[in-house]
Amino acid sequence: xxxxxRFLHTSDWQIGKAFRSFDDDxxxxxxxxxxxxxxxxxxxxxxxxxxxxxxxxxxxxxxTPGLDTLLRPIERMKQFSQVEWHLIPGNHDAxxxxxxxxxxxxxxxPSNIVIHTAPEPRPIADGEAWILPAILTNRHMSFDPTAAxxxxxxxPGALRIGLAHGSVRVFGSTEHSTHNxxxxxxxxxxxxxxxxxxxxxxxxxxxxxxxxxGTPEPDDFDIGGAGGGQVLLVDVSKDSxxxxxxxxxxxxx
Numbered sequence: 001x002x003x004x005x006r007f008l009h010t011s012d013w014q015i016g017k018a019f020r021s022f023d024d025d026x027x028x029x030x031x032x033x034x035x036x037x038x039x040x041x042x043x044x045x046x047x048x049x050x051x052x053x054x055x056x057x058x059x060x061x062x063x064t065p066g067l068d069t070l071l072r073p074i075e076r077m078k079q080f081s082q083v084e085w086h087l088i089p090g091n092h093d094a095x096x097x098x099x100x101x102x103x104x105x106x107x108x109x110p111s112n113i114v115i116h117t118a119p120e121p122r123p124i125a126d127g128e129a130w131i132l133p134a135i136l137t138n139r140h141m142s143f144d145p146t147a148a149x150x151x152x153x154x155x156p157g158a159l160r161i162g163l164a165h166g167s168v169r170v171f172g173s174t175e176h177s178t179h180n181x182x183x184x185x186x187x188x189x190x191x192x193x194x195x196x197x198x199x200x201x202x203x204x205x206x207x208x209x210x211x212x213x214g215t216p217e218p219d220d221f222d223i224g225g226a227g228g229g230q231v232l233l234v235d236v237s238k239d240s241x242x243x244x245x246x247x248x249x250x251x252x253x
Contacts, residue, residue, distance in 0.1 A: 004237040005129050005159055008045050009244075011056035011198025012215035013038070014092065016069040018061070033251050035072055037216045040249045041231055042080035048233055051083050052124055056198030056213065057090025057136070057165030060100050065093075070100055071107070078110045084124065086131055088116045090165040090198055091180055094136040116163070119148045123158075130154040132190065134164035140179035141166075147183070149190035159236055162186065162195035168206055186210070193236045203230045208241035216249045229253075 015034050022030065045053055059073060077085045089095040095102070095117050104115060116122065116133035123130050132152045134145035146164045154160055166180030180199070187195045187209040195210040203214040211232055218228035229250020235243040 004235060005052075005125060005161075006048070006050045006233070006235050007052040007054060007161075008041060008048075008050045009054050009056065009194075009196040009211065009213045009232040009234050010041055010216055011165070011196075011213045012058045012090070012201055013055070013073065013217075014058055014061040014215065014219065015073050016061045016065045017219065030252065033217050035076055037249055037251070038073055038076035039079070041216060042077065042083055044231060044233075044247055044249065045083045046080065050233055053083055053085045054131070054161070054163050054196045055085060055087045056163055056196045057088050058092045058198055059087055059090070060093040063093055063096065063099060063139075065100055070103060074104065074107075074109065074113060077113050081110070081112055084112050084114065086114045086116065086122075086124070086133075086163065088133050088163050088165060088198075089136050091136055091139045094139050096138065119145070119152075121152045121154055125159075127155065127158070129159035129161060132160060132162045132192070134162070134166075134182075136165055136180060142179075144182055144186075145180065146186045146190070146195075149186060149192065152190070157238065159193045159238065160191055161236065162190060162192045164195065165198040167199055168197070168210075184210070193238065194234055194242045196234075202228045203232060203246050205244070211242075211244055218250050218253060 121130045132149045166182040168182050168184040197212045200212040201215045204212040213232045230246040233245040
């Protein structure tokens with residue numbers, strides 16, 4: 001049985017972000033960088049022998065991206081055929097009727113790109129580790145989508161890795177954090193070896209098994225001084241705290 005695993009944790013790519021406050025020339029550069037950083041993530045995965053990448057929601061900035069916007073990140077991930085990419089919906093691209101995810105699943109996707117649209121455990125690493133995904137089926141949900149993880153069954157001894165998008169309570173009671181609220185104790189209650197979170201745009205540790213990766217390419221989202229422009233390299237093993245190493249991949253401040 002696998003005793004350890006290495007992977008990358010990222011989120012909030014926001015592909016298709018409009019950048020309306022900039023002129024067309026700057027907008028084009030910033031939009032391109034949202035895609036180019038996927039290549040840097042893939043290269044980091046190869047360099048660090050972390051051949052699983054978890055993308056914790058908000059791959060797209062909106063619910064109805066054009067076909068070109070929809071397919072471009074797929075083409076970037078496809079270039080790294082040795083890397084297995086696991087994606088879930090976020091609040092910006094929730095899994096609603098005719099969501100980006102439904103549209104992508106109607107396409108012929110490469111086998112190394114896995115889209116999770118149901119809260120069901122899924123094996124990776126030949127079944128020695130399992131991803132437990134939380135799925136947003138609306139932009140704003142009134143219940144904790146990670147609660148289902150507590151009841152998800154996985155084989156004895158297998159690594160349990162949660163993947164979710166939302167706000168933990170420690171971020172306060174602002175309007176942003178009153179929707180899709182996640183329990184800060186989910187890693188313990190669901191017996192997770194690691195919980196990969198998206199939504200907060202700066203990297204942030206909640207506990208020794210729960211992290212926000214932040215967006216890999218910074219924007220004007222208020223992250224309160226937390227690190228932006230990072231991807232997390234994660235080493236997990238049973239019954240030990242995760243070892244998390246941030247890597248700076250962002251190009252613009």
